[in-house]
Every structure is written in C-alpha cells, then in structure tokens.
Amino acid sequence: MLLQALPMVFVLTGLALYTVLSGADFGAGFWQLLAGRGPRGERLREYAHHAMGPVWEANHVWLIFVLTVFWTAYPTAFGSIMTTLAIPLFIALGGVVFRGAAYAFRPGASTAREAGAVDTIFAGSSILAPFALGCAAGAIATGRVPVGNAAGAPVASWLNPSSVTIGVLAVVSSAYVAAVFLAADAAREGERELGAELRLRALGAGVVGGVVAIGAIFVLDADSHALYRSLVSARALPAVAVSVLAGAATLWLVWRRRFEPARFLAALAVAATIAGWALARWPTILPGLTVDEAAAGHDTLVWVVVSVLAGAVVLFPSLGLLFGLTLRGRFHEPAGAQPAGAGAQGRAPLRTRLGARAALALLIAGIGLLNVAEASWAHAVGIVCLAGFVLSGFRLIMFGMLGVDACERDDTVQQLPQARG
Amino acid sequence: MSGIPLAAALAPAHQQYLLQARQMQALSFAVHIPLVAFGISFPVLVLFVEWLGRRTGDEVYLVLARRWSKVMLALFGVGVITGTVLSFEMGLLWPNFTATFGSVFGLGFAIEGFSFFLEAIFIGIYVYGWDRLSPRLHMLSAVPIVIAGVTGSLMVISVNAWMNHPGGFELHDGKVTDVDPFKALFANTYLWHELVHMYIAGYIVVGFLLAGVYAYGRLRGRWGRYERVALAVPLTVAALASPVQVLVGDWAARDVAKSQPVKLAAIEGLYRTTRGASEHVLGWYTDDQVKYGIAIPHLLSLLSFHSWNAKVQGLQSVPPSQRPPVNVVRIAFQTMVGIGTLFALLGIFYVVVWIRRRELPRSRWFYRALVLAGPLSVVALIAGWVVTEVGRQPWVVYRVMPTAAAVTGAKGIPVGYALLAGGYALIACGLVWVLRRLARAPLDQPYDVASEMAQEA
Numbered sequence: 001m002l003l004q005a006l007p008m009v010f011v012l013t014g015l016a017l018y019t020v021l022s023g024a025d026f027g028a029g030f031w032q033l034l035a036g037r038g039p040r041g042e043r044l045r046e047y048a049h050h051a052m053g054p055v056w057e058a059n060h061v062w063l064i065f066v067l068t069v070f071w072t073a074y075p076t077a078f079g080s081i082m083t084t085l086a087i088p089l090f091i092a093l094g095g096v097v098f099r100g101a102a103y104a105f106r107p108g109a110s111t112a113r114e115a116g117a118v119d120t121i122f123a124g125s126s127i128l129a130p131f132a133l134g135c136a137a138g139a140i141a142t143g144r145v146p147v148g149n150a151a152g153a154p155v156a157s158w159l160n161p162s163s164v165t166i167g168v169l170a171v172v173s174s175a176y177v178a179a180v181f182l183a184a185d186a187a188r189e190g191e192r193e194l195g196a197e198l199r200l201r202a203l204g205a206g207v208v209g210g211v212v213a214i215g216a217i218f219v220l221d222a223d224s225h226a227l228y229r230s231l232v233s234a235r236a237l238p239a240v241a242v243s244v245l246a247g248a249a250t251l252w253l254v255w256r257r258r259f260e261p262a263r264f265l266a267a268l269a270v271a272a273t274i275a276g277w278a279l280a281r282w283p284t285i286l287p288g289l290t291v292d293e294a295a296a297g298h299d300t301l302v303w304v305v306v307s308v309l310a311g312a313v314v315l316f317p318s319l320g321l322l323f324g325l326t327l328r329g330r331f332h333e334p335a336g337a338q339p340a341g342a343g344a345q346g347r348a349p350l351r352t353r354l355g356a357r358a359a360l361a362l363l364i365a366g367i368g369l370l371n372v373a374e375a376s377w378a379h380a381v382g383i384v385c386l387a388g389f390v391l392s393g394f395r396l397i398m399f400g401m402l403g404v405d406a407c408e409r410d411d412t413v414q415q416l417p418q419a420r421g
Numbered sequence: 422m423s424g425i426p427l428a429a430a431l432a433p434a435h436q437q438y439l440l441q442a443r444q445m446q447a448l449s450f451a452v453h454i455p456l457v458a459f460g461i462s463f464p465v466l467v468l469f470v471e472w473l474g475r476r477t478g479d480e481v482y483l484v485l486a487r488r489w490s491k492v493m494l495a496l497f498g499v500g501v502i503t504g505t506v507l508s509f510e511m512g513l514l515w516p517n518f519t520a521t522f523g524s525v526f527g528l529g530f531a532i533e534g535f536s537f538f539l540e541a542i543f544i545g546i547y548v549y550g551w552d553r554l555s556p557r558l559h560m561l562s563a564v565p566i567v568i569a570g571v572t573g574s575l576m577v578i579s580v581n582a583w584m585n586h587p588g589g590f591e592l593h594d595g596k597v598t599d600v601d602p603f604k605a606l607f608a609n610t611y612l613w614h615e616l617v618h619m620y621i622a623g624y625i626v627v628g629f630l631l632a633g634v635y636a637y638g639r640l641r642g643r644w645g646r647y648e649r650v651a652l653a654v655p656l657t658v659a660a661l662a663s664p665v666q667v668l669v670g671d672w673a674a675r676d677v678a679k680s681q682p683v684k685l686a687a688i689e690g691l692y693r694t695t696r697g698a699s700e701h702v703l704g705w706y707t708d709d710q711v712k713y714g715i716a717i718p719h720l721l722s723l724l725s726f727h728s729w730n731a732k733v734q735g736l737q738s739v740p741p742s743q744r745p746p747v748n749v750v751r752i753a754f755q756t757m758v759g760i761g762t763l764f765a766l767l768g769i770f771y772v773v774v775w776i777r778r779r780e781l782p783r784s785r786w787f788y789r790a791l792v793l794a795g796p797l798s799v800v801a802l803i804a805g806w807v808v809t810e811v812g813r814q815p816w817v818v819y820r821v822m823p824t825a826a827a828v829t830g831a832k833g834i835p836v837g838y839a840l841l842a843g844g845y846a847l848i849a850c851g852l853v854w855v856l857r858r859l860a861r862a863p864l865d866q867p868y869d870v871a872s873e874m875a876q877e878a
Contacts, residue, residue, distance in 0.1 A: 054545040054546075060501055073524075084513030100501055101851060304527075305526060314535070317540045386668065393657075397657045401777075
C-alpha cells in the first residue's frame with residue numbers, strides 16, 4: 001500500500017542524496033589522502049577542504065534523516081539490520097566521526113602544512129566509511145540479514161565476495177563523484193591547473209569504477225545469483241541501464257571538459273544504482289519481511305509522511321540557498337567590500353526604575369505561579385513570567401553596561417551615566 | 422535481572438555486557454550533551470553581539486561575534502559527530518527498544534533530524550557568509566539556527582519525557598498497538614519541565630564556560646574592552662538564569678514526585694513510605710537509610726507535595742529488582758542541586774553589585790569563582806542527566822520495558838566501548854587544541870586559510 005511504501009521512498013531518496021553528497025565528501029577525503037607532498041598536494045588538499053567546508057555538515061545530516069525515518073517507520077527491520085551488521089556499521093560510524101573531526105579541527109591549523117597534517121590524519125576514514133557502508137548495503141541486498149536480534153552471521157554477512165565488491169564500488173564511485181564535483185568547481189573558479197589535475201583523477205576513477213562495476217556483474221552472478229537475477233529483471237533493468245549510461249556519459253563529458261552537466265549525470269548514475277537495487281528487491285526489505293509487514297501502524301506512518309513533507313518544504317529551499325551560495329562560488333569570493341555597520345550611534349536605552357520594577361514583578365509573579373500554585377496553566381504562565389524576568393533583566397544590565405559611550409572605569413565595560421530618578 | 426520483559430518486538434537477547442552497553446551509551450551522551458548546550462544558546466549570544474555591533478557600528482562587537490561564530494562552528498561540527506554516534510547507538514546498542522517502540526517515539530527524532538538539518542545549513546551560511554552577505558541577510562541567516570536550537574531540544578526531550586512517562590500506545594501480548602505518536606510525544610505532562618530545565622541549563626553552561634574563559638584571562642591580566650564585553654554578555658545571561666533554574670528545578674522535582682515516585686525515593690534515599698518525610702542533605706545511603714546526612718524534618722513532604730504531612734512513597738514499595746542504584750542517583754542529584762545553588766548565589770551577587778555600583782565585581786575571588794564555574798556547570802549538567810536516566814533504571818521505558826530487554830545480542834560491546842572511548846579521547850584532545858588555537862589568534866586578524874593561500878599564490 002502507498003502509505004506503507006511512502007516512508008521507504010523517503011528513506012531511499014535520503015540514502016541516494018547521502019550517497020551522492022557525502023560520497024563526494026568522502027571522495028574529497030580520498031583525494032586529499034592521495035594528494036601527495038609538496039605545494040601541489042597542499043593546494044589540492046586545501047581546495048578539496050574549501051569546496052566541502054560549508055556543506056559537509058548538511059551532507060552528513062542525510063544519514064541521520066535516513067536512520068530516524070527508517071526506525072520510526074520500519075522498526076523491526078531497523079533493529080535486525082543494526083544488530084547483525086553491528087561491525088560494519090560501527091566501522092562506518094568511526095569513519096563518519098573522524099571525517100567530521102577533520103573539518104572541526106582544521107580551523108585550529110595555523111599553516112598550510114598543519115592543515116595538511118590534519119587532513120591526512122583523518123582522511124583514512126574517508127575510505128573506511130564508504131567501504132563499510134557499501135558492505136552493509138551489500139549484506140542487506142544479498143539477503144544475508146535475517147529478522148531478529150543479531151540473528152545473522154556477524155562477519156560472513158558482510159565480508160563475502162558480493163558485499164566486498166559493493167563496498168569497493170562505493171569507495172570508487174565516491175572518488176569519482178568527488179573528482180567530478182571538484183573539477184567542476186575548479187573550472188568555474190578558473191583554476192586551470194587544478195582543474196586539469198582533477199579531470200585526470202576523475203577519468204581514472206571513472207575507468208576503474210567501470211571495471212569494478214563490470215567485475216561486480218560476474219561476482220554477483222556467481223555469489224548471489226538471486227540478486228543478480230532480480231537486477232536484470234524487467235523491473236530493475238531500466239534503472240540499472242540508466243546508471244550505466246549516466247556513468248559512461250559522465251566520463252565522456254569530463255573528457256570533453258563539460259563539467260557542469262557532468263556533475264549532475266554523476267549524481268544520477270549513483271541515484272539510479274540505488275533505485276535499481278530498490279526495484280530489484282521490492283517489496284522485500286529482509287528475507288521474509290516485506291515493506292507492508294515491516295511498516296509501523298497507520299497513525300505513525302501518517303505522522304511521518306506529514307512531518308517529512310512539511311520538513312521538506314522548509315528544507316529544500318534552505319538547501320537550495322546553501323548550495324546556491326556555494327555552487328555560485330559566493331563563499332570563495334575574496335573578502336571584499338564589507339558594508340559598514342548601520343547606524344553609528346546606539347540609541348539611548350530605556351533604563352528606568354520602571355524597568356527594574358517590572359523585572360522584579362515578573363520574578364515574583366513567576367515564583368508564585370510556578371512554585372506555589374499547583375495548576376498546569378499557572379506553571380505555564382509562571383515560566384513565561386520568569387522568561388520575561390530574564391529577558392528584561394538582561395536588557396537592563398546589558399544596555400546599561402554597553403549601550404552608551406561614556407567614561408570607562410577600570411572594572412566596567414563602559415560606565416553609564418546614572419539613570420536613577 | 423528478574424524484571425519481566427513486558428514488550429519486545431525482537432527476541433530479547435542475553436547480553437553479558439549490559440552494564441558496558443549502558444556505560445557506552447552514558448559516555449556518548451555525556452560527551453554530546455555539553456555540545457547541545459552550545460547548540461541551544463550560543464547562536465543567540467553570537468547573534469546578540471552581532472546585532473550590537475551592527476547597531477552601534479562598534480568593531481569590538483563584530484570582531485567578538487566573528488570569533489565566537491568560528492568557535493560555534495567547530496563545536497557544532499563535533500556535535501554533528503557525537504550526535505551521529507548517538508543515533509547509531511539507538512540501533513547498535515538498543516535494537517529492541519527501537520524495534521518495539523520506534524513507531525511510538527521515532528517521530529520526535531525524525532523531526533529533530535530536520536532541525537539538525539536547518540542548523541547545519543544555516544550555520545554554514547552564517548559562518549562562511551560573514552563578508553559575503555549584507556548585514557541584514559547575515560543576521561537573518563542566524564535566526565533559523567536559533568529556532569532549530571529550540572525545536573531540536575524540544576523533539577529530543579519529548580522522546581526522553583516519553584521514556585520517563587510513557588503513553589500514546591497500548592500493549593497487547595507484548596505487541597505495541599493503537600500508536601498515537603502525537604499524544605505520546607507532545608501531550609505528555611512530563612515534557613515541559615524537562616524542556617525548560619534543559620533549555621535554561623543550556624544558557625547557564627555556555628554562559629559560565631565563556632565567562633570562565635575570560636575571567637581566567639582577567640586574572641592573568643588580559644582585560645581590554647573586548648574581554649570585558651566577552652565576559653559581561655554570557656555572564657549576565659548565566660547570572661539571571663541561575664536563580665530561575667532553582668525555581669524551575671523545584672517545579673521539576675514536584676513533577677517527578679507525582680509521576681516517578683520511585684525515582685524520587687532514590688533521589689532522597691527514602692526506604693520506607695513516610696508521612697511528613699525529612700529531607701537529607703549529604704550523607705551516604707546504606708542499610709536502607711541515609712547515614713551521616715543532615716536531616717531536615719518534614720522538608721521533603723513540604724517540597725514535593727506542598728504539605729507538612731504528605732505521604733512520600735519509599736523504595737520499599739517496589740521489589741529490589743525494580744529500584745535504581747540509590748547512591749548514584751542521590752549523589753548526582755545533590756551535586757546538581759549544590760552547584761545550582763552556588764550558581765544562583767553567584768548570579769545574585771553579580772546582579773546586586775550591578776544594581777548598587779553599576780559595574781562588574783572587582784574582587785579577584787569573583788573571577789576565580791567564575792573560572793571554576795565553567796567546568797562545574799558541565800558537571801551539574803551531566804549530574805542532572807544522571808538523575809533522570811539512572812533514576813529511571815532498571816527501565817528503558819518506565820515500567821514498560823526493562824533496559825535488559827532492549828539490549829543488542831551482538832558480541833563485542835567491550836571492543837566497541839574501548840574504541841569509542843579512545844576515539845572520544847582523541848577528539849577531546851583535538852578540540853582543546855583547536856579552541857586554544859582559535860583563542861590565541863591575534864584579535865584584528867582572524868586567521869583564514871583562504872587568504873593565506875591567496876597570499877602565497
């Protein structure tokens with residue numbers, strides 16, 4: 001049914017976005033790791049960092065979105081996956097943690113050399129995370145995760161030819177997407193030399209990715225024939241074909257240095273792979289568990305759908321703004337004409353005894369309503385009174401201290417003229 | 422563990438390392454929660470200082486806001502990491518909790534995910550947009566961060582309030598039916614005191630931590646106009662919020678007395694159900710009583726139920742297997758209340774000095790106290806959560822699902838625990854390093870990799 005399936009569509013959409021966006025981020029880490037020494041390596045690392053810096057947090061939140069919607073809408077399936085695949089998911093978690101740490105700590109670096117060191121220390125995680133997540137996805141896709149509390153094989157479920165192949169594919173495609181994205185960035189910025197380097201890397205990763213993908217066909221055919229069969233079924237084949245064509249077309253566009261369309265096709269290739277997987281296995285999530293069976297109750301699903309749609313109305317324009325600013329390079333512009341502050345003079349703040357009395361009255365009313373009275377409504381009003389007390393008190397003290405330029409004494413921020421009377 | 426699993430979607434597993442799993446969760450939580458405090462209140466402070474700067478045209482405020490916003494970004498980044506860890510652990514450690522009740526409480530986290538998203542997006546825009554957006558747009562871009570701070574904590578705390586005071590579903594043969602997520606999460610009377618208490622705590626922690634940093638600077642002779650503003654803004658917030666927090670705490674305790682009498686009994690170390698119960702300050706709970714404590718007759722009844730002789734339920738009323746570890750809860754509670762009371766006094770002192778002399782306190786002791794107050798505020802914050810969470814034990818969902826029934830059957834919890842602890846130790850070192858570096862950068866030239874690269878090129 002539609003209601004039972006909709007949250008899964010959200011989960012898969014989130015997963016596709018996570019794979020593309022964070023894939024680009026992990027891939028950027030991959031290239032930082034392989035950037036080599038010397039000024040050229042430094043430059044590449046720096047560039048990868050600056051391209052991703054403003055967006056990496058937003059990119060990683062897609063994972064949290066996927067997890068929360070999944071456990072709300074399909075709780076049993078979630079519990080089963082998280083227990084059987086505890087090891088790869090823990091490894092992936094470690095990867096996410098250290099990748100994030102690289103961004104969080106980089107502002108502390110005071111030379112390009114230090115920044116490079118921070119990148120390199122943490123960049124190993126950029127390979128680990130997509131690999132582990134790919135292996136976990138492979139385990140689910142090949143039906144190796146049964147329903148139950150740690151019911152599947154803790155190691156063999158994800159360390160087997162099919163899963164490992166998918167893990168490797170995840171690493172390579174992340175590197176590919178990242179190189180294409182960064183090359184597009186560099187082209188737009190007019191960084192010719194860097195762009196040429198990234199183009200070569202994109203082409204290399206693309207070729208390697210193609211070889212791994214072709215190899216994956218044989219591995220799946222031999223190791224997980226059921227998945228192979230469903231991937232080439234009439235339902236999934238179109239998506240798989242789109243993925244292959246988009247991947248090849250991206251390669252061609254990169255070759256022709258048409259980076260802007262290339263990055264959209266690269267994203268499409270990744271998204272189509274996930275769509276192909278979903279279509280191939282639909283409606284099965286885990287062996288013996290369909291989407292309908294796994295879904296939560298009616299009211300929960302309605303709430304999930306409503307809140308995701310409502311959230312999307314806020315989210316996508318915001319994301320559009322962020323990516324608009326980043327992709328248009330607004331964040332790369334040299335710090336130029338900085339508009340001066342508005343008015344030069346602060347308004348004389350309103351500081352009367354009345355204000356202080358009002359704050360005191362709010363405090364007393366708050367105590368009475370919150371701490372003496374018993375009714376819930378009284379508590380609510382009491383909280384509002386106390387919030388009013390803090391705000392008005394803050395206003396009185398802060399504006400008193402900072403508001404007026406006057407003689408400065410040793411221990412005041414700025415002494416204000418007496419306001420009393 | 423003799424508690425009967427009342428509800429479980431997956432077969433409960435025997436987990437040899439339940440205690441380690443709980444500690445791992447507690448560690449992850451203790452690391453994350455101070456960062457949440459920064460998520461709640463820091464954007465408001467930064468925005469206020471920027472607004473001051475735009476309003477007065479005074480560079481000092483703008484420099485301060487800009488530097489704080491970099492710290493805010495670094496802390497938010499670490500918060501994203503530790504938050505991701507927590508959401509993984511919901512499944513990695515407590516799969517049966519999510520598998521059984523995901524449909525009831527999960528919505529809160531799903532909406533919180535959106536708040537997190539908006540925070541991540543607009544923090545990126547705000548911090549990277551300092552010189553690229555008009556002042557008005559730049560200040561506007563901080564507003565969603567402030568709002569997301571409120572909605573995010575509302576959502577997470579709605580889930581915690583539900584775990585402490587569950588509702589909005591029915592149980593039939595261990596299966597959850599008739600789920601009403603809205604009722605479960607938001608029509609819960611337990612939600613509001615938790616939310617307000619935590620929200621104010623966010624301001625107190627950040628206020629005292631920031632003030633403590635600049636107080637330390639003052640003791641070592643760094644005391645220009647910049648430092649005074651940087652100290653006064655957070656300190657004023659914390660000073661006003663601290664007395665209010667004592668009042669809110671009283672409200673919270675009365676709600677706990679009503680909904681979770683056993684937790685209250687553990688907080689107070691009250692074994693027998695008593696009329697006109699005494700309150701014990703300090704002391705140690707052993708042999709079913711508080712020893713070496715100072716007893717204040719009738720105070721517990723008075724505080725909890727506003728009545729001289731009200732009956733207070735004791736630990737005795739439930740079997741031993743359903744009692745939380747008394748001393749952990751009790752000491753955590755006394756720590757929180759003790760620190761909170763000191764903060765309230767410190768805040769009142771500050772406000773009184775301001776009213777009488779219209780200046781910041783001069784005493785070096787005041788600034789020494791502020792230096793201490795920073796770390797103590799984090800201790801109080803964590804102690805408060807220990808009271809809520811350990812006080813709820815042995816239940817993960819109060820009187821519905823024991824923690825032991827929620828745990829994963831996967832092996833290797835100690836390995837994961839050790840790795841996580843090691844990773845967090847590394848990140849803590851890194852964070853200290855980065856914050857020291859940010860603090861040391863010269864005031865007029867905020868370090869910027871991009872400009873350095875441009876100069877080198």
